[in-house]
Amino acid sequence: MHLGQGTELELLRERVRDVASRYAPPRPGRTGVRAPEAADIPALREWTRLLFAEQLLGVNWPVEYGGLDDPHPLHESVVADELIRVGAPGPVGGGLLAAAAIIASGTTAQKEFFLPRIRSGEHIWCQLFSEPDAGSDLAGLRTRARVDGDHFVVDGQKVWTTNGQHADWGYLLARTDADAPKHAGITAFALDMSTPGVSVRPLREITGTSDFNEVFFDGVRIPAAHVIGEVNQGWAVTTASLAQERSSAGSGASLFGALDRLVRLAAQVTRAGRPVLERDDVRQAIGGFVADVHVNSLVSALGESRVLHASGDAGDAPVSKILFSEVNLALHEFGLQLQGHDGVRIEGDASVYDDGWWQDAFLYGRAFTIAGGTNEVLRNVIAERALGLPRG
Numbered sequence: 001m002h003l004g005q006g007t008e009l010e011l012l013r014e015r016v017r018d019v020a021s022r023y024a025p026p027r028p029g030r031t032g033v034r035a036p037e038a039a040d041i042p043a044l045r046e047w048t049r050l051l052f053a054e055q056l057l058g059v060n061w062p063v064e065y066g067g068l069d070d071p072h073p074l075h076e077s078v079v080a081d082e083l084i085r086v087g088a089p090g091p092v093g094g095g096l097l098a099a100a101a102i103i104a105s106g107t108t109a110q111k112e113f114f115l116p117r118i119r120s121g122e123h124i125w126c127q128l129f130s131e132p133d134a135g136s137d138l139a140g141l142r143t144r145a146r147v148d149g150d151h152f153v154v155d156g157q158k159v160w161t162t163n164g165q166h167a168d169w170g171y172l173l174a175r176t177d178a179d180a181p182k183h184a185g186i187t188a189f190a191l192d193m194s195t196p197g198v199s200v201r202p203l204r205e206i207t208g209t210s211d212f213n214e215v216f217f218d219g220v221r222i223p224a225a226h227v228i229g230e231v232n233q234g235w236a237v238t239t240a241s242l243a244q245e246r247s248s249a250g251s252g253a254s255l256f257g258a259l260d261r262l263v264r265l266a267a268q269v270t271r272a273g274r275p276v277l278e279r280d281d282v283r284q285a286i287g288g289f290v291a292d293v294h295v296n297s298l299v300s301a302l303g304e305s306r307v308l309h310a311s312g313d314a315g316d317a318p319v320s321k322i323l324f325s326e327v328n329l330a331l332h333e334f335g336l337q338l339q340g341h342d343g344v345r346i347e348g349d350a351s352v353y354d355d356g357w358w359q360d361a362f363l364y365g366r367a368f369t370i371a372g373g374t375n376e377v378l379r380n381v382i383a384e385r386a387l388g389l390p391r392g
């Protein structure tokens with residue numbers, strides 16, 4: 001039993017476990033929200049199709065596009081949480097986010113074309129929002145789209161595009177009116193990533209992998225029929241779709257697995273011939289992390305319960321996300337510290353602990369404090385929107 005969740009959701013969790021145990025491709029051994037290898041894409045497309053076909057995903061969509069009549073409000077967050085618990089991957093790419101925008105603001109033709117192809121795994125999407133000088137200040141974006149007959153012509157650059165190297169379509173924000181106040185001159189587009197003039201350049205990260213990309217646009221022509229919502233109303237389109245984007249990270253399902261690994265690690269690492277698990281300071285620290293992980297889980301459950309009872313406020317999601325990302329970072333830093341000099345070994349080195357999982361998790365841990373709004377910006381949200389404090 002999970003706090004605030006009843007039998008219906010317990011049965012759903014069982015169903016996720018069952019489907020995952022029979023059909024899920026293995027989740028890559030790495031932590032976090034990582035882009036897959038090209039060779040894994042066909043299996044992940046098929047897995048995405050199955051998640052929709054089993055009505056584990058897309059349940060909030062209109063019924064004519066495969067949604068349920070009366071879905072439980074926590075259905076999709078429970079599915080995301082349980083997939084992490086059982087070590088199964090989620091759907092590939094950003095199709096759910098793009099679908100939210102298309103459902104809320106798209107034309108009937110867009111819904112009929114895109115939604116079935118997201119469900120079938122045929123279209124992998126990426127999110128083309130952030131730019132080198134527009135991340136937290138997203139409305140400051142400079143990629144331009146100018147009208148040319150029944151097309152828009154796009155020039156500019158995006159960055160941090162997860163899955164950009166695999167995506168068939170991009171959910172793009174571009175400036176269509178340079179003279180309007182910055183939030184008012186932005187338009188949302190569906191961009192076919194194979195259009196001439198789109199170049200995707202993977203970025204190699206400190207973890208050694210390429211999860212993100214730079215994406216360049218050089219005279220890229222997009223049919224006007226692929227504007228999502230109204231021209232110059234892209235900010236409203238994005239705000240509505242982001243509001244529907246539920247992150248499973250905050251539930252902290254992955255932290256329970258990390259705790260198990262931490263205890264195993266402390267039993268393996270030795271000082272003066274004895275496992276460090278026998279040391280008081282190490283046991284104290286592990287006890288502290290156990291408490292933090294449980295508090296995180298309870299705070300997340302409280303947030304969900306407040307959603308269910310329509311009693312939440314603007315601070316709930318930010319509080320959960322800040323708590324999760326900071327406990328996650330501290331736990332992985334501690335795991336690396338425990339290893340002493342051996343902490344500099346990496347995946348593939350002889351006698352590296354847990355095949356380098358800790359090093360990868362440590363290096364990736366910072367990403368959760370940035371993705372989905374940096375923790376500093378989310379603290380501003382709590383201060384201004386939940387507590388009503390004056391803007392800084």
Ligand SMILES: Cc1cc2nc3c(=O)[nH]c(=O)nc-3n(C[C@H](O)[C@H](O)[C@H](O)COP(=O)(O)OP(=O)(O)OC[C@H]3O[C@@H](n4cnc5c(N)ncnc54)[C@H](O)[C@@H]3O)c2cc1C
Pocket residue numbers: 033126127128129130131132133134135136137159160161162163367368370371372373374375376377380
């Ligand atoms: C794992 C991951 C996946 C991502 N995937 C995508 C993707 O698919 N598509 C996409 O478009 N983007 C993606 N991003 C980018 C992400 O949205 C941005 O990194 C994020 O919005 C922050 O922007 P920035 O990196 O430009 O940092 P900046 O906004 O430049 O911030 C730099 C620092 O200044 C601080 N700061 C900024 N403004 C304020 C303020 N008002 N008050 C206090 N402090 C402030 C920030 O907290 C941060 O510490 C991803 C990022 C990560 C980590």
